[in-house]
Amino acid sequence: MSTGGCCEVPNRFRSALEQGEFVCTAELVLGRDHSAVEAEVFVKEASQQEHGIDAISLTDLPGGNPALPPEAFVACVLEHKLTPIAHLTGKDGNRLSLESRIHALARLGVENILALTGDAQKEGFAGQPKPVYDLDSVLILWLLRALRGGLEYNLGPKTARTTPFDFFAGAVVNPFKVREPDLMMQFYKLQLKVAAGAQYIITQLGYNLRKLYELKQYMAREGLGHIPVLANVYVPTAKIARLMQTGELAGCVVADELIQRLEREKKPQRLERAALMVAAVKDLGFAGAHIGGFGLTHKDFMTILEGAAAIGKNWRGRIDELVFPIPNEFYLLPQGGDGLSDGAGDYRISGVKPHASxxxxxxxxxxxxxxxxxxxxxxxxxxxxxxxxxxxxxxxxxxxxxxxxxxxxxxxxxxxxxxxxxxxxxxxxxxxxxxxxxxxxxxxxxxxxxxxxxxxxxxxxxxxxxxxxxxxxxxxxxxxxxxxxxxxxxxxxxxxxxxxxxxxxxxxxxxxxxxxxxxxxxxxxxxxxxxxxxxxxxx
Incomplete structure (x- = not known):
């Protein structure tokens, strides 16, 4: 990975995944200000830790709010010899804008791009903005695949080709959906994303380990077991969890029981649960943990990683701290004796044929x-x-x-x-x-x-x-x-x-x-x- 020749930074994230190492990434939410002081402090501290975070994941206007785009902060990450993952969403720019941004990231030397459709826009300057969504996450992956080999285009009477660049493209899936149609369409779209060029997967955040592991079981059965999956480990406060539950933060599933626990807990207890989750997903064969949370410091991240190492394989006796189900939610596979889904069981798709209009x-x-x-x-x-x-x-x-x-x-x-x-x-x-x-x-x-x-x-x-x-x-x-x-x-x-x-x-x-x-x-x-x-x- 290079930044236009100004410095060379190995792609630690990609090499670790390809070698089968368990990776830990930190998600930085870039806010609505060009200064990004807190993010700079985090990156500086992370660069001083020899064994810790493998990559810094930079969001692209999360929640549909105005924010500093990832390409504006990539240089800071690279200057500190860390590996960036740039999020790229289709909600704000058309296909021309997206391709231009991809070229800009390539110019900076960024290989790791996480393709997302993007959250619905919230209110911005002088009112509600116009949604774009010219390309969705699948089509962004398809564009990245084309650019990886060089995209042919017309240049007057001649044809030209963009300079190939070895992008490492990722995608997101939400395995925490409660209803059959929602969940199955997430799984099917995941398969389409992989076919379109996704080389790794990061899950949506969620708080049901059985649901999370069921995704990995489904992928193994559908011939996708070779695709690395990073489990999203998000540390919420009670206030943020309530916003998730009401839909203010899109796509998040949060049970009442978890909110009740969060209302009683302090930060150390929340970090302990995150450490327990990291230990669990590592033991269950996930490729890594994608860790985030509002206001988390680098010290908090290291507390989580050190706690996970101490827990090791002893998480199974505390599985009730990681499974917060929603009443009557749909599972694709039957429950096994360990409290998780039975990967060898039959799919439980209803088979009921609805009535066509x-x-x-x-x-x-x-x-x-x-x-x-x-x-x-x-x-x-x-x-x-x-x-x-x-x-x-x-x-x-x-x-x-x-x-x-x-x-x-x-x-x-x-x-x-x-x-x-x-x-x-x-x-x-x-x-x-x-x-x-x-x-x-x-x-x-x-x-x-x-x-x-x-x-x-x-x-x-x-x-x-x-x-x-x-x-x-x-x-x-x-x-x-x-x-x-x-x-x-x-x-x-x-x-x-x-x-x-x-x-x-x-x-x-x-x-x-x-x-x-x-x-x-x-x-x-x-x-x-x-x-x-x-x-x-x-x-």
């Missing part, structure tokens, strides 16, 4: 007979529209002259139907067929995600940003089952980012003309070369 059944039927590739309707309209495109010299832009005439006009009622029954927002790049017509993720998802849910849904399955509405991806999971399809398809099919050339145009016409995402979807169950995909042609 009339709109879903009708839409799927019409799709099968008139829209699906090879159907009569698809052949007819494709021939007519492509002929008109050739005659008019049309291009796939929204003002193209081919978007007129009889055959294009015949498809306009389809847009009205989609708006009335499926919540269509006229993105022009529809994936309803992939979602089994269970709902529009562009309309029903605050973040307009196309490759599965974020990790922020609430305990009741409702949206992080719209607490009165269910997460659309939970409805898609149930709707997929209702149509007799397997939701596990979401674990391996990558949907490309939305093509904004098609905004506010007829999605069905775009499908028949071969302009939408259908031919760009990638089944990541098949081998994919580094450097893909090539940058798409401009409008």
């Amino acid at each position: 009339w709109a879903q059944r009708l839409s799927a039927s019409v799709h099968g007979h008139l829209i699906r590739e090879g159907s009569f309707g698809a052949r007819l309209f494709a021939a007519k529209l492509k002929t008109r495109i050739m005659k008019t010299g049309g291009l796939p832009g929204k003002n193209s002259s081919w978007r007129h005439g009889l055959w294009y006009g015949l498809l306009e009622p389809a847009t009205l139907y989609r708006k009335a029954t499926l919540g269509c927002v006229s993105c022009g790049d529809c994936i309803q067929d992939h979602l089994n017509y269970a709902g529009c993720s562009m309309q029903g998802c605050y973040k307009e995600l196309r490759n599965g849910p974020c990790g922020g849904s609430r305990v009741d399955g409702n949206c992080e940003a719209r607490a009165d509405l269910p997460c659309i991806w939970n409805l898609i999971y149930l709707g997929t089952l209702a149509m007799g399809d397997d939701p596990k398809k979401f674990a391996h099919v990558l949907i490309p980012p939305r093509d904004w050339c098609l905004d506010r145009t007829n999605a069905l016409a775009n499908r028949f003309a071969g302009l939408d995402n259908l031919c760009k979807r990638i089944d990541l169950g098949s081998p994919v070369e580094e450097g893909h995909p090539k940058e798409t042609k401009p409008c």
